[in-house]
Amino acid sequence: MSNVAVTELKSPVKEVASTKKKTKKENSHIRLILFVLPAFIFYILFLLIPTVGAGIYSFTDWNGLNKSYNFVGFSNYIEAFRDDSAFRNSFWFTLKYTIFVFVIQNVVALALALLIETRMKSKGFFRTIFFMPNMISLIISSLMFSFIFTNVFPELSKKAIFSILDQSWIGDPKVSFYSILIVSLWQGIGYMMVIYMAALQGVPKQLKEASMIDGANVFQRLRHVVIPMIMHAITICCFLTLNGAFKVFDVVYALTQGGPGTSTQVMALNIYEEAFSNNFRFGYANAKAMILFLVVLLITLIQVSILKRKEVEA
Structure with missing residues (x-):
């Protein structure tokens, strides 16, 4: 009981x-x-x-002002693909810009992170110096470089050793692309570098020491030890770089406004001008925006799925 x-x-x-x-x-x-x-x-x-x-x-002819509009089906999308050569050119220019930014920004950021990680005493100083451009608005950075390209470089080009700077950095279609690229890389590399540095700090020292004992050189350690261990950071940086490059607007608008002509017009700027400068065709601009959205979504899904698979393998 x-x-x-x-x-x-x-x-x-x-x-x-x-x-x-x-x-x-x-x-x-x-x-x-x-x-x-x-x-x-x-x-x-x-x-x-x-x-x-x-x-x-995007399926309407709305002009952004009137309350009434008509559904036009897929005619906006058909016009964008078939009849709008300016939009197609902006797509190819954006793709070219994205490839350059994606490759250069990640390679340089990773190289800087690896180099700074070896300098134990001055690590904080260099990290701050390279990250500082990211603290400045891209619009302000573009205006700063616009002044440099149009006023500083011409003066420097008068010196014999700087004669290579004697270019029309904004007015020449062949050179203006590199002007945009310089500003974008100057502003974005530091941010990616910090992400890579954070990942490098998580690589176990025991693995590095074991690979050195086994006789692996610098490049072998980088390929077989470091890269697999920081693959998650590579996925993040590639994702951020691809998204930012495809949706770039501010640096182009502030530096060249898509010119000369439309030679440096990116997709976002083309959509903006379609909505606010060319007859206020908001419905057509929304169709272009949806195309850009789908392109970014598709490429991002492919990139993330590939790199995530490599993370699992690592």
Whole structure:
């Protein structure tokens, strides 16, 4: 009888304890929801709803001003692919810009991170110096370089050793692309470098020492030890670089405004001008924006899936 009494006493205690655990879990879930809810609301209001709205308006002839509009089906998309040579040229220019930025920015950022990691005493100084351009707005950076290209370089070109700077850095279609590239790389390399440096600090020293004992040289250690261990950072940097390059607008608008002519016009600038400068064709501009969205989405999914697979293999 005593054992039965003890069991009867324990069961209510267990029930109370389990109830408390459930209450704590429920409270933690509620707190989590409350923390996430503001960001989720902003995501819905300023990203999800505008994206869905752009998709709907891309099938209309809306001019952005009138309340009335007509559905035109896929005619906007057909016009963009078949008849709009300026949009097609902007796509090829954006693709060229993206390839250059993607390759150069990641290679240089990783090289700088590897180099700075070997300098233990001055690591913080160099990290700060290379990251500082990222703290400046890209518009301001573009205006600064615009002054350099149009005023400083001509003066330097008068010296014999700087004669190579005697170029029309903004007015020449062959050179203006490299002007945009210089500004973008100057502003973005430091940010990627910091991500790579954070990943390099997580590489176990034991692996490096073991590879050195096995006789691996610098390049072998980099290929077989370091790169596999920082593959997650490479995935992040490649993702950020691809997205930023395809959606570039501010540096082109501030530096060349798509000129001379339309030789440096990127897709985002072409969409902007279609909506606000060329007859206010908001429906057609939204169709172009959806094309850009789908292109970025497709390329990003391919890039992330490939690099994620390599992470698993590593």
